[in-house]
Amino acid sequence: MSAFTQYFTGVFRSLLNLWRGLMVTGKYFIGPKYIVTQQYPENRATLKMAERFKGEVIMVHDENNFHRCNACGICEINCPNGTIEIISDKIMNEEGKQERIIDKHIYHLSMCTFCGLCVKNCPSNALAFSQEFEHAVFDRRKLTKILNRPGSRIKREPRVPKEKTGDPVISPPAK
Amino acid sequence: MALNLYDFSYTTLAIDQFLNEKLSPTGAVMTELVIIGILFLALYALLGLALIYLERKVCAIMQNRIGPNRVGKWGIIQTIADMIKLLMKELIPIRRADKFLFNLAPYIVIIGSIMAMAALPFAKGLHALDFNIGIFYVMAVSSIGVIGILLAGWSSNSKYSLIGAMRSGAQVVSYELSVGLALLSVVIFSGSMQFSEIVMSQANGWWIFKGHLPALVSFIIFVVASTAEINRGPFDLAEAESELTAGFHTEYSGIRFAFFFLAEFMNMFIVSGIAATVFLGGWMPFHIGNLAGFNRIMDYIPPIVWFFGKTFFVVYLIMWLKWTFPRLRIDQILTLEWKYLVPFNLVNTILIAFIVLMGWYFK
Numbered sequence: 001m002s003a004f005t006q007y008f009t010g011v012f013r014s015l016l017n018l019w020r021g022l023m024v025t026g027k028y029f030i031g032p033k034y035i036v037t038q039q040y041p042e043n044r045a046t047l048k049m050a051e052r053f054k055g056e057v058i059m060v061h062d063e064n065n066f067h068r069c070n071a072c073g074i075c076e077i078n079c080p081n082g083t084i085e086i087i088s089d090k091i092m093n094e095e096g097k098q099e100r101i102i103d104k105h106i107y108h109l110s111m112c113t114f115c116g117l118c119v120k121n122c123p124s125n126a127l128a129f130s131q132e133f134e135h136a137v138f139d140r141r142k143l144t145k146i147l148n149r150p151g152s153r154i155k156r157e158p159r160v161p162k163e164k165t166g167d168p169v170i171s172p173p174a175k
Numbered sequence: 176m177a178l179n180l181y182d183f184s185y186t187t188l189a190i191d192q193f194l195n196e197k198l199s200p201t202g203a204v205m206t207e208l209v210i211i212g213i214l215f216l217a218l219y220a221l222l223g224l225a226l227i228y229l230e231r232k233v234c235a236i237m238q239n240r241i242g243p244n245r246v247g248k249w250g251i252i253q254t255i256a257d258m259i260k261l262l263m264k265e266l267i268p269i270r271r272a273d274k275f276l277f278n279l280a281p282y283i284v285i286i287g288s289i290m291a292m293a294a295l296p297f298a299k300g301l302h303a304l305d306f307n308i309g310i311f312y313v314m315a316v317s318s319i320g321v322i323g324i325l326l327a328g329w330s331s332n333s334k335y336s337l338i339g340a341m342r343s344g345a346q347v348v349s350y351e352l353s354v355g356l357a358l359l360s361v362v363i364f365s366g367s368m369q370f371s372e373i374v375m376s377q378a379n380g381w382w383i384f385k386g387h388l389p390a391l392v393s394f395i396i397f398v399v400a401s402t403a404e405i406n407r408g409p410f411d412l413a414e415a416e417s418e419l420t421a422g423f424h425t426e427y428s429g430i431r432f433a434f435f436f437l438a439e440f441m442n443m444f445i446v447s448g449i450a451a452t453v454f455l456g457g458w459m460p461f462h463i464g465n466l467a468g469f470n471r472i473m474d475y476i477p478p479i480v481w482f483f484g485k486t487f488f489v490v491y492l493i494m495w496l497k498w499t500f501p502r503l504r505i506d507q508i509l510t511l512e513w514k515y516l517v518p519f520n521l522v523n524t525i526l527i528a529f530i531v532l533m534g535w536y537f538k
Binding site: 011018021022024025026028029032034035036037039 | 233236237238239240241244495496498499500515
């Protein structure tokens with residue numbers, strides 16, 4: 001292709017591309033249905049957060065007030081900020097063996113960065129994220145929460161292997 | 176063709192006669208100057224606020240947002256609230272800046288754009304200046320603004336400001352050529368540089384329709400080149416936020432910053448007004464040849480509405496360009512001008528001269 005034709009095909013091709021770009025914004029300008037803005041305080045009643053939104057860490061309780069936490073402390077070890085404190089207790093179960101149960105699962109929301117390491121690493125799937133995001137309070141002591149509800153007990157069930165989440169497995173460095 | 180449109184020159188003449196009866200000739204001229212000055216300043220401020228609101232809304236809708244909607248109905252008082260905030264801000268003195276030039280620069284920018292605005296014909300007989308070299312005058316005074324930008328950048332004693340001003344200088348000086356050549360095409364068509372004559376020559380159809388493809392090409396070139404000349408996106412590298420914080424007006428605050436901001440928006444209005452006047456018939460209603468009935472219906476819409484409608488249409492085109500395309504680099508901008516716009520423009524001008532010579536356009 002000679003330089004002459006190259007020049008003109010370049011001009012027309014770029015004009016075509018520019019027109020294509022203009023059409024995209026033009027389409028958005030004409031159609032108000034493309035607006036994605038959520039008008040927050042007004043739409044509070046109908047607001048639906050995304051499934052994977054990390055609002056705050058909660059402990060999952062079922063309808064009979066059972067949770068699955070066995071106070072192993074892995075979440076506490078994994079937390080980079082010291083957000084979680086586990087206070088465990090020891091009781092005697094019906095078989096006569098000593099057993100460790102959770103007394104208080106303390107969660108400092110004010111220190112949490114929502115990295116999700118506690119939820120990801122919980123071996124018994126006891127923790128989860130809720131979609132609650134209105135965390136503003138007038139007293140910061142209210143940001144320290146106890147996640148296990150009063151009177152809740154651990155639900156005994158066969159341990160389910162955790163689903164593979166597709167994260168890359170980091171192999172230990174070769175010697 | 177008889178035009179049954181209201182001529183504002185009767186009104187202005189009546190005011191002139193009234194003032195001359197009451198006052199001495201010098202006093203009458205002084206009063207008229209003051210009245211015109213106040214009118215233009217008020218128009219300047221109000222249009223600036225309206226344009227800023229419009230820009231925010233258009234930009235928001237193009238980015239799938241809503242835009243200002245909290246202050247007043249649909250957020251229409253938002254820009255007024257912003258203006259009050261800006262007026263109350265502190266004027267920060269810059270250490271080791273060139274004080275005199277630093278304070279002078281915003282006024283030069285704003286004077287340039289007010290002087291250019293004086294030449295716009297808003298309706299029949301409603302213009303401050305009607306030179307026989309109107310287009311030449313507008314080209315000349317619109318170049319004053321770049322002096323203000325360069326002074327602002329140089330006197331701020333800041334790297335960002337200086338780089339922004341230098342870019343702006345290179346850009347404005349080269350794009351003025353394209354603007355001038357694009358306007359020249361209509362000067363060839365209408366055979367006059369006077370704005371009122373150019374508008375009257377479009378009584379039987381606007382130049383963009385009468386002039387076939389070449390007029391359309393020069394309209395597009397004019398819109399692109401004048402977008403670059405007023406330092407608006409995608410050619411806004413004089414104030415490229417991501418690279419130079421705010422370019423030449425980085426160090427300005429409060430009312431001086433507001434002057435630069437207002438001048439930028441009003442320059443957009445002025446180039447749109449010129450584009451509307453020269454290519455889209457200005458205040459002239461939409462006429463098709465000698466269809467008397469159709470033309471009569473169009474005449475019922477007042478010329479001021481026609482002028483502002485067309486101008487805001489071109490304003491919308493410029494905003495559309497800004498919010499669609501990413502910013503060009505300085506080398507890309509100069510390539511676009513010298514490698515594409517100027518050759519196309521020159522060929523286009525010769526083509527138009529040939530068309531006019533052969534009389535091939537609609538008369």
